[in-house]
Amino acid sequence: MNTDDILKSGIGNLDKKSNALKPAKVTITEILVKDKKNNGETMDTPLIEFMVKHPDNEELIKLSKVKQLINDKVSCNSTWLTFDAEDNIQKDMPLSRLMNFLNVKTLDELKGKEIDTLEESETVHFLALKAY
Numbered sequence: 721m722n723t724d725d726i727l728k729s730g731i732g733n734l735d736k737k738s739n740a741l742k743p744a745k746v747t748i749t750e751i752l753v754k755d756k757k758n759n760g761e762t763m764d765t766p767l768i769e770f771m772v773k774h775p776d777n778e779e780l781i782k783l784s785k786v787k788q789l790i791n792d793k794v795s796c797n798s799t800w801l802t803f804d805a806e807d808n809i810q811k812d813m814p815l816s817r818l819m820n821f822l823n824v825k826t827l828d829e830l831k832g833k834e835i836d837t838l839e840e841s842e843t844v845h846f847l848a849l850k851a852y
Contacts, residue, residue: 740845741781743838746772748830749780753801768799768815768827770849774837781847786818787838789852796840796848821851 721729750771755763769784787796797814804810809819809827819825822833836850 741774741776741847743836743847743850744775745834745836746774746781746783746849748772748833748835751827751830752782754784766801768801770799770830772837774847783837783847783849785840785846785848786814786851787840787848788814788817788821790817794852818849818851 748770752769752771753766754769755766757763767784769782771780772783774781784799785796786799787794799815799818800813801815802810802813809816819827819830822830822835824830824833837847838850839845840848
């Protein structure tokens with residue numbers, strides 16, 4: 721289209737086709753520890769990223785948010801890796817709550833586990849792990 725055509729264009733009637741994956745049950749295949757920022761700097765707090773197999777996608781997708789029910793309120797948080805004074809994964813954090821929900825003691829035990837996903841929110845359509 722040239723500039724004149726663009727300036728004469730009106731608003732269409734067609735809805736935008738989404739390229740987003742729909743919520744579904746996924747299988748955790750790999751757990752990654754992201755400890756570097758995009759610029760190469762070391763992160764203060766590492767992020768746990770889950771490589772999952774979605775039934776509607778040939779390639780694995782990476783998820784690092786979990787949606788949970790806490791005190792009658794649903795919240796969506798990143799899976800930051802924090803340790804307690806005994807070098808264990810900090811309890812009552814999104815990551816440890818996810819582990820408890822799937823009844824595992826270590827991150828390695830999450831491999832092969834199936835879990836539902838859902839959208840982060842009504843306005844953010846990225847998928848998050850559902851742990852409630």
